[in-house]
Amino acid sequence: MAQTLPLNQDITLSVIKTACSSCNLRELCLPYGLNLEELERLDDLVSTRRRIKRGDHLYRAGEAFDSIYAIRSGFFKTDVLLEDGRDQVTGFQMAGELLGLDGISTEHHTCNAIALEDSEICSIPFNRLESLSREIHTLQHHFHKVMSREIVRDHGVMMLLGTMRAEERLAAFLLNLSQRFTARGFSHAEFYLRMTREEIGSYLGLKLETVSRAFSRFQEEGYIAVQQKHIRILDVNGLKALMNHRA
Amino acid sequence: MAQTLPLNQDITLSVIKTACSSCNLRELCLPYGLNLEELERLDDLVSTRRRIKRGDHLYRAGEAFDSIYAIRSGFFKTDVLLEDGRDQVTGFQMAGELLGLDGISTEHHTCNAIALEDSEICSIPFNRLESLSREIHTLQHHFHKVMSREIVRDHGVMMLLGTMRAEERLAAFLLNLSQRFTARGFSHAEFYLRMTREEIGSYLGLKLETVSRAFSRFQEEGYIAVQQKHIRILDVNGLKALMNHRA
DNA sequence: TTTTACGGTTGACATGGATCAAGCCAACGC
DNA sequence: GCGTTGGCTTGATCCATGTCAACCGTAAAA
DSSP states (O other), rough: GGGGSOOOOOEEEEHTTTTTTGGGGTTTTTTTTOHHHHHHHHHHHOOEEEEEETOOEEETTBBBBEEEEEEESSSSEEEETTSOOOOOEEEEETTEEEEEEEGGTTBOOOEEEESSSSSSEEEEHHHHHHHHHHOHHHHHHHHHHHHHOOOOOOOOHHHHHHHHOOOHHOOOOOHHHHHHHHTSSOSEEEEOHHHHHHHHHHHHTTOOHHHHHHHHHHHHSSSEEEEETTTEEEHHHHHHHHTTTTO | OOOOOOOOOOHHHHHHTSSGGGTTTTTTSTTTTTOOOHHHHHHTTOOOOOEOTTEEEEEEETSSOEEEEEEEESSEEEEEEOTOOOEEEEEEETTTOOOOGTTTTTBOOOOOOSSSEEEEEEEEEHHHHHHHHHHOHHHHHHHHHHHHHHHHHHHHHHHHHHOOOOHHHHHHHHHHHHHHHTTSSSSEEEEESSHHOOOOOOOOOOOOHHHHHHHHHHHHTSEEEEEEEEESSSSSSHHHHHHOOOO
């Protein structure tokens, strides 16, 4: 049956649709700044798309590394496990962000990447990305910027964990989510959390009860409206003020 | 006077000595894995050495970024400042390690790098490093590994700040220092701290008093001998056990 | 519709580390 | 030699967050 199917417009379109060159995230993701010809060369490399169901691993700590992943849609968390069972969420990633950069260092993944909702990712074989970025200066430079941005982000988290108190951490967390949703064209003021209180707590170095209490407190103060995972930010400046409060 | 000076052997030698190809840190630093010809091409790029006196800044947050720096000798800290005056030490760097990777992202440095003892650094103009790594695959790959290693290291710090208690953090810190001194051919068991208790505390998300008490406690337990900045590790396994103690 | 399960909320209490305060030690200048 | 200074140690007390426990709400399963 497939062989009798005409190569019509629809098929062409659907092929194009899986390519970076027609991805609506290209201004956020790896293709940023590339011209059309360069984009097409990147397309060759990013051919594989994969669906990851909610709760499934994209990769696990210890597995051999050979690709990095761009999130096409959905939501992930990454976490690190200590031998003694403690674990720490190291980040939450959304559409247009890259996963797997930690694996380059040892050629093995050093954390787990788990989908928090049904998601779709693009695999980018790393050795091919390296060779292409030897040819496309813009791609090389942008990739370096992405890695560097990850380092800067991590410093921000260290700041948060090292110097902020519970409510400041949560305020920073909400403002960060809000800003990232905005960059993706969603409402800055209203969104659904994809993660549990426990996962938020793990990321922020707090217990889930503390997260829950802080949410309640924010609601009492009129900064936000919470109902379970649904968040509405009512007073951005209030949250910002709270964050920079201490001397 | 300078113009009458003969171009003698000594001068040639001193020039060679400032090159990566004859640097005894090359197996730890950027040149790792390069062959002789490649090393010489890197030498062209890393011509500038600079001395930084104890307490001086190598760069400051906000300054334009154009180079990364390799530590030739000495010891640095990096820190981030919040508007409200709080600050957090994000890392301590020693010989063979790179500084400034955070600046690639925004083309401005995002943290301060301060020498904790009189130090010497090699400047590496970043655009030239990028073009050279487009030509030398090994260099490109190694640079990516170094950036990735920084990300992994930061995850380790997040783990530490997010899930460990004071004594565990300090034990992890001492073991990490010890391991890095070992990699540089120094004693794994005996060393001088270059940073104050306050700087350790800032890095570990603790107050200086807590750091001091933890040192005293380690000494009472016979894990270490401390005298001011001089540390002797008496029981590595004790420290390791302490780190993995909790369930 | 009822049951079950999981995540979330809230309260009471415990505690690790922060804070405040005093004093000590070593290096340095006078 | 003596005072000063900056960093370190130690003690007493306080408080933010952890811990433990009960209960609630929502959504999926029966």
